[in-house]
Amino acid sequence: xxxxxxxxxxEELRTVRSESNTVEVKAAxxxxxxVRDTLSAFSNQSGGGTIIFGxxxxxxxxxxxxxxxxxxxxxxxxxxxxxxxxIRPLFTVSSVDGKTVVSAEIQEIDNFxxxxxxxxxxxxxxxxxxxxxxxxxxxxxxxxxxxxxxxKIQDELRTPERAIMQxxxxxxxxxxxxxxxxxxxxxxxxxxNELCRLQGFTDKGRPTLAGLxxxxxxxxxxxxxxxxxxxxxPGTEISSTGSxxxxxxxxxxxxxxxxxxxxxxxMFVRKNMKTATIIDPDTGKRTxxxxxxxxxxRELILNALIHRDYSIHTDSTPITIRIFSDRFEIENPGGxxxxxxxxxxxxxxxxxxxxxxxxxxxxxxxxxNRYSGIPTIINAMEEHGLPAPKFESDRGIxxxxxxxxxxxxxxxxVETEIxxxxxxxxxxxxxxxxxxxxxxxxxxxxxxxxxxxxxxxLGLTIPDKPKSKYxxxxxxxxxxx
Numbered sequence: 253x254x255x256x257x258x259x260x261x262x263e264e265l266r267t268v269r270s271e272s273n274t275v276e277v278k279a280a281x282x283x284x285x286x287v288r289d290t291l292s293a294f295s296n297q298s299g300g301g302t303i304i305f306g307x308x309x310x311x312x313x314x315x316x317x318x319x320x321x322x323x324x325x326x327x328x329x330x331x332x333x334x335x336x337x338x339i340r341p342l343f344t345v346s347s348v349d350g351k352t353v354v355s356a357e358i359q360e361i362d363n364f365x366x367x368x369x370x371x372x373x374x375x376x377x378x379x380x381x382x383x384x385x386x387x388x389x390x391x392x393x394x395x396x397x398x399x400x401x402x403x404k405i406q407d408e409l410r411t412p413e414r415a416i417m418q419x420x421x422x423x424x425x426x427x428x429x430x431x432x433x434x435x436x437x438x439x440x441x442x443x444x445n446e447l448c449r450l451q452g453f454t455d456k457g458r459p460t461l462a463g464l465x466x467x468x469x470x471x472x473x474x475x476x477x478x479x480x481x482x483x484x485x486p487g488t489e490i491s492s493t494g495s496x497x498x499x500x501x502x503x504x505x506x507x508x509x510x511x512x513x514x515x516x517x518x519m520f521v522r523k524n525m526k527t528a529t530i531i532d533p534d535t536g537k538r539t540x541x542x543x544x545x546x547x548x549x550r551e552l553i554l555n556a557l558i559h560r561d562y563s564i565h566t567d568s569t570p571i572t573i574r575i576f577s578d579r580f581e582i583e584n585p586g587g588x589x590x591x592x593x594x595x596x597x598x599x600x601x602x603x604x605x606x607x608x609x610x611x612x613x614x615x616x617x618x619x620x621n622r623y624s625g626i627p628t629i630i631n632a633m634e635e636h637g638l639p640a641p642k643f644e645s646d647r648g649i650x651x652x653x654x655x656x657x658x659x660x661x662x663x664x665x666v667e668t669e670i671x672x673x674x675x676x677x678x679x680x681x682x683x684x685x686x687x688x689x690x691x692x693x694x695x696x697x698x699x700x701x702x703x704x705x706x707x708x709x710l711g712l713t714i715p716d717k718p719k720s721k722y723x724x725x726x727x728x729x730x731x732x733x
Contacts, residue, residue: 253302255346258355260713261722262304262348265313267676271385273297274721280305280354281316284327287356288370289387291332291339292380294358295368296390298593299721301382303328306353317351328356336371337361363591366398393565393648400563401590401603407563408462408606409452412474415459420448424509425467432615452608461562462608465510472507475567479507480517480553482573484524490574505570510557510609511618517553517573522546524575526656544580544654545632548641551625552582552652554618558610561586561648580654587645597643598626639695666700667709670727677713677724701725 253261261275271277274294278285287303294301305328306318318324325343332339341356361368367390370378379390400407429447433440439447448454453463464471465478472479484501485492493499502524506516525543556571566585574581588594590603604610613619629641633654642653666687673686683701684693704710705725713724 253342253344253355253357255344257714257717257720257722258304258344258346258353259348261302261355262307262313262315262353264677264713264722264724265304265307269313271309272679273382273384273681274299274301276301276303276385276387277307277309277313278303278305279308279310279316280318280324281308283319284324286331287328288331288334288378289380291335291358292368292370292378293382293387295335295339295361296366296380297382298360300358300360302722303356303358304353305356306348306351315348315351315353318354321345321352321354324354325356334371335368336375337365337368339368363398364402366402367395391647393563396563396565397561397587397648405563406452406606406608407561408465408608409455409460410562410564411455411458411460412464415464415468415474417454417457417459419468420453420459420463422467422469424511428467428612428616431617435615451612453612460608462606462612465562466609466612467509470507471509477568477570478562479505480513480556480571480573481505482517482520482575484575486577488576488578492576501575510613511616514550514553514557514618518546518550521549521553521573521575521580525580541636543656544638545636548629548632548636548654549580551629551632552654554613555625555652556582556584556650558613558619559586559589559605559650560584562606566648578656578658580656581651583649583651585648587648587650594643594645598630642693667704670700670704671709672727674710674725674727677726679724683725 265271265275265277276287276290276294278287290301290303294303305324306315307313308316328341332341339358339361341358344355344357346353367375367379369375369380372378376392376395377389379395380387381390381394382388399405429444432447432451439450442450445454445457448463453460453466459468461475464474468474482502482504483490484503486498486501487493502520504520506513506520508516522542527543528541530539530541553573560566560571569585571582571584586605588597589605592602610619619625629652633639633641638657639655642655644651644653669686670683673683678686680693680697683696687696701710705712708728710725711728712718713726714720714722717723
């Protein structure tokens with residue numbers, strides 16, 4: 253971080269009088285504070301974070317200066333050495349109001365090395381994650397999710413005690429074996445029990461979770477909550493009620509094999525979303541246009557079924573589908589897996605949490621298994637004239653939201669609203685929060701913020717680094733330095 257960037261960041265803290273998910277302040281005017289929890293949290297979160305020493309939160313974020321810059325950096329470095337893996341902070345020293353301040357930039361570590369934790373407490377008691385402006389101890393499941401990736405634990409291959417091979421002797425399984433031998437001739441000579449083992453459907457002669465979820469006549473006999481719950485509500489919130497007080501327009505629990513749940517969920521959504529009939533004035537041809545592109549809905553359901561977490565930690569958590577008057581939501585247990593991040597979603601190949609299930613669904617012709625799902629969803633929404641989909645991954649949950657035309661109606665007052673809100677500098681995240689439920693962050697930035705900055709309506713707090721994670725936007729007409 254350059255000195256001028258540090259000064260700008262401190263000035264913004266004075267203005268907003270609040271820390272954030274990427275910035276922590278410590279007075280450090282009477283000695284070096286303990287920052288191991290924050291070191292862990294910043295190392296574990298996407299993008300890392302910055303600790304600023306010499307700013308007193310209790311005194312309105314005024315600069316108080318550090319007691320001794322050299323000794324402070326030495327002691328913070330010592331705390332970094334106590335972390336697993338060891339952290340390498342990047343220090344910046346500057347003078348603000350005649351007082352010395354020090355910043356320590358903490359880089360996000362590779363997902364393969366997460367979670368970063370304080371060695372003195374151990375992985376379960378020393379691993380933290382950032383939540384707002386606070387450091388929160390990771391749950392056992394959050395720690396496990398990193399462990400599963402690093403150790404390549406395949407939860408889809410676990411075997412329930414009561415399951416027996418007869419559970420998989422179904423017509424669906426026989427059809428799959430025929431397809432497999434047709435598509436992969438090199439496997440056609442192998443006996444069926446060997447094929448099952450190689451495909452991950454059995455382990456030591458017993459059916460695995462993957463085998464049961466794909467081919468059992470009723471997988472929920474062993475995993476009751478590995479299903480889909482789907483609701484359609486009359487308003488924009490789950491608590492909304494209709495004209496006669498009804499809470500749900502439709503409410504279903506969908507179970508069966510993965511293919512059965514995919515088809516039933518798609519049928520549920522098609523039944524509960526609106527369809528417009530369009531008549532071509534020239535040809536008289538009738539065309540039905542659904543509220544959301546069906547291909548996008550199918551890809552989202554398929555993604556949830558294939559890539560959800562199948563560990564013991566989520567056995568009691570179903571996939572949920574919610575249809576509101578202005579949007580469609582689908583949520584599954586298991587956040588983004590491995591090295592994937594939201595900003596790279598759909599742009600690069602992803603680590604696969606459940607390769608046996610993914611491969612089987614490809615053989616069945618349900619998916620291409622070529623990481624094309626997210627781009628397909630994005631393109632389908634654009635072609636349908638709707639805002640870009642919204643993807644969220646937080647605390648072991650992945651959530652996707654599609655907005656319909658009622659949510660896509662954007663008035664001419666948006667620019668005025670942005671200028672009013674940006675009387676004081678606002679970050680991308682804060683702007684996204686302002687328009688949450690109306691416009692996606694990506695759409696807002698591309699269609700409004702960037703053009704407004706280019707034409708001089710908005711200014712940047714760090715103009716020489718427009719893509720800086722500390723970047724904020726302010727109204728040039730109303731903002732005062």
